[in-house]
Amino acid sequence: MPALDGRTIALLESRRGAELDALVRQAGGTPVRAASVREVARPDDVARFAEGLAGDRFEVVVFLTGAGVHALLDESLDGTVAALRRCTVASRGPKPLAALKRYGVAAHVMTAKPHTSDELVDAVARVDLDRRRVALVHYGERNPSLSAALRGMGARVTDICAYEWMLPDDVEPLILLVDRMLAGDVDALLVTSQIQYRHLCEVAARVDREQRLNVALRTDVVVAAIGPICADAIRRSGVIPDVMPETPNLPSLVRALGDYFELIG
Numbered sequence: 001m002p003a004l005d006g007r008t009i010a011l012l013e014s015r016r017g018a019e020l021d022a023l024v025r026q027a028g029g030t031p032v033r034a035a036s037v038r039e040v041a042r043p044d045d046v047a048r049f050a051e052g053l054a055g056d057r058f059e060v061v062v063f064l065t066g067a068g069v070h071a072l073l074d075e076s077l078d079g080t081v082a083a084l085r086r087c088t089v090a091s092r093g094p095k096p097l098a099a100l101k102r103y104g105v106a107a108h109v110m111t112a113k114p115h116t117s118d119e120l121v122d123a124v125a126r127v128d129l130d131r132r133r134v135a136l137v138h139y140g141e142r143n144p145s146l147s148a149a150l151r152g153m154g155a156r157v158t159d160i161c162a163y164e165w166m167l168p169d170d171v172e173p174l175i176l177l178v179d180r181m182l183a184g185d186v187d188a189l190l191v192t193s194q195i196q197y198r199h200l201c202e203v204a205a206r207v208d209r210e211q212r213l214n215v216a217l218r219t220d221v222v223v224a225a226i227g228p229i230c231a232d233a234i235r236r237s238g239v240i241p242d243v244m245p246e247t248p249n250l251p252s253l254v255r256a257l258g259d260y261f262e263l264i265g
Contacts (some may be wrong), residue, residue, distance in 0.1 A: 003258025140165030
């Protein structure tokens with residue numbers, strides 16, 4: 001019998017939504033998806049990054065996400081990639097590492113599990129950053145504590161945000177998903193990034209359903225978080241994730257959810 005056994009699984013994924021839909025169906029579940037995040041490009045920061053590399057103004061480049069790598073390099077000239085190869089490159093986790101490999105760029109500094117900013121700080125602490133020019137490539141919002149930590153090591157940091165996270169133009173699907181969770185029509189919620197969960201709560205608050213949603217997620221809906229950063233954001237709302245895979249990727253998340261349901265019967 002398929003692990004999810006016809007259960008209804010709520011998804012908030014945008015960029016890789018079709019892939020996650022397929023994984024849930026393959027496991028025997030019924031996906032219900034409402035995109036929760038819209039990634040909006042920041043061309044000024046992309047141009048600033050390319051110009052900085054071309055002018056050899058960066059000695060160290062730190063990537064926090066694979067999406068950040070693609071946003072900066074997908075439309076870049078060959079000279080940008082060549083200039084990046086001259087830098088010391090740091091990768092927080094396997095996703096930026098895999099994205100860099102697509103461009104033939106090696107990472108010199110890599111984090112240990114669970115690949116949070118704490119592990120990144122530990123990893124780059126082994127590199128002499130004193131007075132070195134560092135480009136810190138954020139995700140859809142800035143991480144000021146990480147910028148401060150690098151500056152505390154003596155780095156001269158340039159913060160780069162190649163894109164920013166925003167709510168979808170139409171949030172009605174998210175509201176309908178909230179209502180389905182409140183009505184008991186959803187067995188589990190899969191969360192694959194912290195911003196997804198924050199946007200879900202923001203939309204629920206707009207329609208005066210946040211408190212009821214919080215109760216439902218604590219009592220009736222199984223909550224699965226893809227990794228520790230995501231799980232921490234959920235815990236801050238008072239909800240304890242029921243499921244978190246050992247490896248933070250989509251197939252592992254779906255398998256872990258199936259294992260959970262098989263365990264509880």
